[in-house]
Amino acid sequence: xxxxxxxxxxxxxxxxxxxxxxxxxxxxxxxxxNLYSPFYxxxxxxxxxxxxxxxxxxxxxxxxxxxxxxxxxxxxxxVCMSNSSSFCMFLLLLNLILISTxxxxxxxxxxxxxxxxxxxxxxxxxxxxYQPERLQAGMYMMIYTISASLPLLFSILWASKKLGSSxxxxxxxxxxxxxxxxxxxxxxxxxxxxxxxLVKLPMFMVHLxxxxxxxxxxxxxxxxxxxxxLKLGGYGILRFYQYFNFYSSEVLxxxxxxxxxxxxxxxxxxxxQSDLKSxxxxxxxxxxxxxxxxxxxxxxxxxxxxxxxxxxxxxxSSALFALxxxxxxxxxxxxxxxxxGILLLLPYLTLGWFMxxxxxxxxxxxxxxxxxxMIFPTTIxxxxxxxxxxxxxxxxxxxxxxxxxxxxxxxxxxxxIKPFNSxxxxxxxxxxxxxxxxxxxxxxxxxxxxxx
Numbered sequence: 001x002x003x004x005x006x007x008x009x010x011x012x013x014x015x016x017x018x019x020x021x022x023x024x025x026x027x028x029x030x031x032x033x034n035l036y037s038p039f040y041x042x043x044x045x046x047x048x049x050x051x052x053x054x055x056x057x058x059x060x061x062x063x064x065x066x067x068x069x070x071x072x073x074x075x076x077x078x079v080c081m082s083n084s085s086s087f088c089m090f091l092l093l094l095n096l097i098l099i100s101t102x103x104x105x106x107x108x109x110x111x112x113x114x115x116x117x118x119x120x121x122x123x124x125x126x127x128x129x130y131q132p133e134r135l136q137a138g139m140y141m142m143i144y145t146i147s148a149s150l151p152l153l154f155s156i157l158w159a160s161k162k163l164g165s166s167x168x169x170x171x172x173x174x175x176x177x178x179x180x181x182x183x184x185x186x187x188x189x190x191x192x193x194x195x196x197x198l199v200k201l202p203m204f205m206v207h208l209x210x211x212x213x214x215x216x217x218x219x220x221x222x223x224x225x226x227x228x229x230l231k232l233g234g235y236g237i238l239r240f241y242q243y244f245n246f247y248s249s250e251v252l253x254x255x256x257x258x259x260x261x262x263x264x265x266x267x268x269x270x271x272x273q274s275d276l277k278s279x280x281x282x283x284x285x286x287x288x289x290x291x292x293x294x295x296x297x298x299x300x301x302x303x304x305x306x307x308x309x310x311x312x313x314x315x316x317s318s319a320l321f322a323l324x325x326x327x328x329x330x331x332x333x334x335x336x337x338x339x340x341g342i343l344l345l346l347p348y349l350t351l352g353w354f355m356x357x358x359x360x361x362x363x364x365x366x367x368x369x370x371x372x373x374m375i376f377p378t379t380i381x382x383x384x385x386x387x388x389x390x391x392x393x394x395x396x397x398x399x400x401x402x403x404x405x406x407x408x409x410x411x412x413x414x415x416x417i418k419p420f421n422s423x424x425x426x427x428x429x430x431x432x433x434x435x436x437x438x439x440x441x442x443x444x445x446x447x448x449x450x451x452x
């Protein structure tokens with residue numbers, strides 16, 4: 001699968017815009033049907049590449065969201081045709097880096113690809129962002145992620161020297177040596193490894209770069225940030241946790257508590273946002289906090305629920321950013337206070353807001369519901385004190401999604417809006433292609449968590 005994807009992406013440059021879009025759709029459909037293969041094991045492709053069902057899922061998500069990015073960006077990118085080829089090349093480069101990151105078996109190569117994904121994302125923000133503040137947002141993103149990932153590099157280099165290899169499977173041999181050292185050294189080593197992933201995710205307290213990057217990024221940048229790049233942090237945590245298994249580290253219990261209460265605080269912060277994109281970005285931080293709780297519960301249900309939440313959040317947040325962009329194209333403002341009465345102007349767009357707001361609050365039949373059903377019991381079994389934070393997080397998630405929907409769609413239509421064209425078929429297709437996989441996967445949810 002990986003080789004066919006790579007071969008296709010190298011031919012990507014010579015295609016027209018529409019051919020690129022529909023070729024990406026075809027490739028993503030093929031990658032999703034590949035998930036139905038009954039022969040799913042840990043498959044070694046070559047000396048550097050491996051593949052399991054988690055990698056395949058995230059590759060399918062990457063290709064699917066890339067097609068959505070192409071569709072959502074047509075109005076903004078094709079205005080300047082000279083820039084459209086550069087945009088496609090950055091998208092191609094990002095796809096190659098992400099697919100390689102999800103398949104690589106060497107921790108050292110994984111680190112370099114993990115950091116390399118920032119470059120095309122930064123270029124997307126700087127090249128097609130909306131305001132001059134995008135330079136500051138890009139700087140925030142680079143400084144946060146690179147400074148936090150340097151300890152991970154030192155840890156990987158130390159482990160590679162100790163073992164004589166950087167292979168991920170061999171890293172599990174370090175467990176016996178690390179458990180024998182003093183507890184403070186063990187906890188410190190754990191923190192060094194996970195800091196880079198927690199910033200990329202991002203966890204509360206290291207999250208300030210994300211709302212800034214989302215507000216300044218174009219629609220394609222926001223979609224890829226929320227749907228795929230945040231999943232790199234989750235993928236790294238799951239993969240390293242799987243091989244190192246830091247089950248006795250006290251520092252993870254502190255991160256566990258910070259993640260849950262941080263999710264509650266970011267849910268409260270959502271009510272104070274005046275920008276549509278900023279509110280959706282803070283809701284992403286809340287969802288990723290719940291995903292962290294599933295991972296650090298150290299149970300098979302928690303890990304399965306974390307992966308399900310990553311996939312469902314990828315579809316849901318990408319669709320919400322696309323909806324925010326469509327609303328911005330019609331009203332020319334992203335202010336929640338000024339954007340009113342979309343129900344009177346574009347009822348079909350209101351339907352999209354409704355479908356994805358209820359999906360964001362984990363209402364059935366969204367696969368979000370399965371993820372939360374699996375994470376809640378495992379979190380409570382870890383500690384009964386977490387019940388309070390889970391109750392607050394669930395209640396506030398429903399509340400801020402209702403607030404988002406009613407603020408944008410209800411009320412009288414603003415007088416400053418100029419006449420505009422009706423909602424196009426392309427927009428319907430985009431929303432439908434987000435909605436179908438995130439709701440129909442609930443009928444085959446074992447595809448999502450069979451990697452455990």
